[in-house]
Amino acid sequence: MKSRLSLAAAALLAALLSSTQAQTSDAQCKTTAKADIVLLVDGSWSIGRLNFKTIRAFIGRMVGVFEIGPDRVQIGLTQYSGDPKTEWHLNAHATRDSLLEAIVNLPYKGGNTMTGRALNYILQNNFKANVGMRPDSRKIGVLITDGRSQDEIVLSSQRLRDQGIELYAIGVKSASKKELRSIATDPDEIHMYNVRDFAFLLDMVDDLTINLCNSVKGPGGELEAPTDLVTSDLTHHSFSVNWTAPGGPVEKFRVTYMIAAGGPTLQVLVNGTVNTVVLDNLKPLTQYVVNVFAVVGENSSPPLTGTEITSGDLRITNVTHSTMNLNWDAAPGDVLKYIIGYTPEDGDGKQVEVNGEVTTLSLSRLISQTEYDVTITPVYTEGPGTVMAGQAITGVVPAPKNLQFSEVTQTSFRATWEHGAWDVALYRIGWTKNGEQIFQYAILNEDETTHVLEDLEPDTLYDVTVTAIYPDESESEDLIGSQRT
Template sequence: MRGEGERAHCFNGSLPLRLDDTGGTEEINEISGADPFVCTTQAIADIVILVDGSWSIGRLNFRLVRMFLENLVSAFSVGIDQTRIGLAQYSGDPRIEWHLNAFTTKDAVLDAVKNLPYKGGNTLTGLALTYILENSFKPESGARSGVPKVGILITDGKSQDDVIPPAQSLRDAGIELFAIGVKNADENELRAIASEPDNTHVYNVADFSIMSSIIEGLTQIVCERVEEQDKEIKGESAGQETQGAPQDLVTSEVAARSFRVSWSHAPGSVEKYRVVFYPATQGGRPEEAVVDGTENSVVLRYLNSLTEYQLAVFAVYTSSASEALRGSETTLALPMVNGLELYDVTHNTMRARWSGVQGVSGYMVLYAPLTKDQASDEKEMKVSDAVTDLQLEDLTPATEYTVTVYAMYGEEASDPMSSQQTTLPLSPPKNLVFSEVDHNSAKLSWEAASRKVTGYRIMYVKTDGLKTDEVDVGPVTSWTLNDLTSATEYEVAIFGIYDEGQSEALSGSFTTDPVPEPLDLQASEVTAESFLVSWGHSAPGIILYKLTWAPYDGGDTKEMALSGDVDSFLLSGLSPNTEYEVMLQAVFKDQSESDAVLVVETTLARTTTVATTTPVVRQAVRGLQVQEETTYSLEVSWQLEDPKVDQYRVTYVSLTGDRNEESVLVPGQQTTVLLQPLLSDTEHKVTVTPVYTDGQDGISVSSVGRTLPLSAPSNLRVSEEWFSRFRITWDTPPSPTLGFRVVYQPTSGPGSALETFVGDDVNTMLILNLQSDTEYTVKVISSYTTGSSQPLQGTAKTLYLGVTNLNTYQVMMSSMCVQWQPHRQADLYRVVIESLLNGQKQEVSVGGSASRQCFYDLTPNSQYKISVSTQLQDMEGPAVTTITTTLPAPTQPPTPPPTSPPLPTIPPAKEVHLYFSTLSVPGVTNLNTYQVMMSSMCVQWQPHRQADLYRVVIESLLSE
């Protein structure tokens, strides 16, 4: 920081600085609680007040002007033999309200002020200044020789004529001018009118209502100038001692609430130094510190943090003060807490601790959930300076909270330190197991969630259904679901119920069994007109059986309903030597029906035998079973113990009719055969015919079997989520497979589908090299010899590798800082700042525990984009950005007007010649013009003693 010497008015006494409405400083005498200033000097003066009475002021504001004038008059000893005060009002044409010698007492002048009429009109300040020079400061108007003369102008707008030559004429006549501007006044015009120095002779306020704020400063300066003029008039020296301003302003020991100001001593005998300081922002109240003249530094305390202060140092002598040595300094930010840690997290509490800060009065802790619908639920805690570890209670489970800690210094707070943490979810139950699954019920078992659980809510729904069923149970660990639909997949979710709410779900799925078919349907006791069918009961709850039979090659179909406890039935009235197809279905209490089981049997032929001839018995196959189904094969077995059977002919065909009948020959000693390859999920009719050694066929027996469908895997689960990977697990289907195809790709955004194949003994896979914070669609497909299953589909998402809560602070003209919430696993952060004006960049890498970075040498009033990228091992997360604008550079003060007014200029136009002459006026001398303007001028001459009148003619000679 560099000190800078500036011109300033010096005067006796300890007077604070005033901030005027333009941000500049002027010395005033306003001290809180002091009595109104009264000028006690023995010197007297002639003071003429020139008041703007134009229409722009308004009658209401004119009343405030009267009050201001009353306070001004009250500060002086007014009388015919003391200070005299005259007043003129102007607008388009000025007029004298009263002369200097009009009143003999102060009370009379005050009465005249109170009754001052409002004139109205345009603002012609230059004409009014000339008017008071010619009419108010004259002996006949009460002006006295050898007495200091003061003119005080009060105006609210810019003059419509030139003010520089009339003001210069007044100053040349020894009249000291003060200019007071209100509201819309032109400050440059005020400076052109007033005497030097400007900072003691020019006043500019924003509104009439605050004119009273400058009255004491104005009256004190006027009083001092009257005293000094009086001494100059009487030939007395205003000061013989060596005087001067201090030099080399330096600031040091800068902190948040204080800094030291030092300077080099001023010359001569300095009684004391006054250090005046105030915030640079508009409206800051000036304060001062006073030290003995032997001191050359002082510590300014109790300042606001991160605030620029303007400084002025005055050397005070016995009868005057020096000009100001000026400078500025900005306090630092208040020390903030660091090391904020959130730990011991439960579902409804967490603890916060931080490193203590010296000098604080306490800490303020704010915490609120980050979810939008709970953003207003912010809580505040204030603790003493001794507390640096605190438990936060009554939190919402499974909710991310922002915790912010401020170091408090009285009522002022430091910059915040923030951190985020998510409360734990309510503990869900674990290890869901499905058992005792049949066609209409299933038992669920799980491990208890917590001792605090009050019960469980079980929700289940068909995978392809819309209606969800729900049941609430007590704190049990198993439950049986009844009245289910057979051969249907169900999704199940179990929630733990707590006083605070509901836990996350424990999910799983199962598929009910098909309605069980009757067991081991067989035909026996075959005759030419009948045979017996028998079976076994497949499950309890069967209320009846539907038995249907008909000739295989076509004919009447017969049907019989049998009680559920029957296990055989004799089919009679059949045709001899005819193949019959018999189907049996079980019907249960819930009206569900099983698939039909089928048996094919051929009645015996009706034969006639000769008594002497022995018939050849051709036995039929017994106990034909089709079992061990797979997706592409069926195993066929039967019974027949006849040594005369040479081989068996096994014929099979799909009942869909899209394939030709095929057959295989099996040796006579073999009673099983594996049929393959077959169509999956297809019914096949299998017929076994014994072939005897003589080449004759025995009686054929048929049955129907169904290959398994191409089952998909089930119960897809996701675990071990990370920034670039996750694990998927699935349950394998009941049918043997060749393996599984795993297909995954981003749900949205760039990225093509990737696929891998695993063997049939694998049901889990760790998927690597993924994008962070990305949701993926995952499909698992069973591969079979005859094709592929429908996909088992789900979604999984990688973790977010990026910072949160990015924001800027301590934004200055050429620097700014950025802070963020650190990522737990970060190794490094890459921080880049880029100017949006010219594209210039700065880049820095900081450690994974860092949470802030500052940048310098920036351009004022420019937009900057700051990006923070998290780096973990060989990965870099997405850049998180914020845009901030640096503060603008301070506006330079206006250049003061020249001390001597420039000659008026006339814009180029047609040349105009002006000639003046006096007519019929003998003896006129010293004829000359003055105040020559673009559209006006004045003429003066030496009067003739005997003249009765003058006739003055002006003529324009316009050159063509």
């Protein structure tokens, strides 16, 4: 069944189409470059329904300058508040008219402002090949928000930038400039916008679209990009990269590569008649992002992009507050043994050895809420082989649970609880009259999960706390309850 537009939506769509058609040729983004743009729109309650209409008009004006299609610019949109929701993926709309109609019908979500979760969401769900992202396109994210995030955003935005995604941050009213700067790609004067009210959004849309257009074109403008990126000859420290040159003349090719998780960008320049290069001195078991640019004079083409992982893999799973499971690929050849090293952040490392046929191990008695560097070193008759490396962060120590009271008398009662985890070292139970802050405490052994509170006052409500203390001296959150004598 075809959906019908409301009168208001139809009017807005007509206005957007009219505005798009009336834009001068200078306002259009004239390029044959491919770009995948994901709009991340704050739909929290602080926006308000009336202002959300302004956001729809703003988005319509912003995307109206682009030629939309599977071989040009694709635009997806995710709306977020507490939980992000994909409104449409990159490959959902193949024409500008279809895209504008979707913008007109964009619903208002409502909720809290969880920007960090939303940034992670678009990386994991929207910038994906199976929903339309193309390997040879420029990747751009545009955040529109009116408030301060209620969760962490620095690492979330860095993960996107580490994947080669250019980020714009647009803030309205009470949006934090500091947060916007930490999200936006440098330089801020191109990628960060902040206006005092929603009414001013449309005033800055032309400047934004010019910068977005330049991002779509990239530093190389219309120079044709190489095609058909292929990697081969994979080892633990190198691999070969091959590509097909574009049809026009090329002076040289610039090949850049960086660790996908973040790090410095390295580059190799080769003559324009060459179409292969070996990247070496790489880290083992590490994913790399590779870009190949055609270069003529000062101009560079859009990048031909691909990824490759050097040989081997270490998998860290089932991470708790004090344990983690390791599983790794068997190293080639006749391995005598593996040396497993695990070092806590700002701490001393430990080692354990296993037989060369073993490829799994459980680590225990770890420090909670701590990042561990884990290495697996195969050892051969002639010496150590390629090191496999990984990282994991242990979790929060669990609190005890299910606090119950029994055997209540005028001057005593029994408190009973259950273990939150198997490796508790001690329990601390505290009690005080309701409303008072001076507690009495008792320290119990790890196997004691019950305690009788005595010498209490009759007909009095007592607050009780039970805290688990672990071998690394970490303390759990308090398990809290109340009981009247």
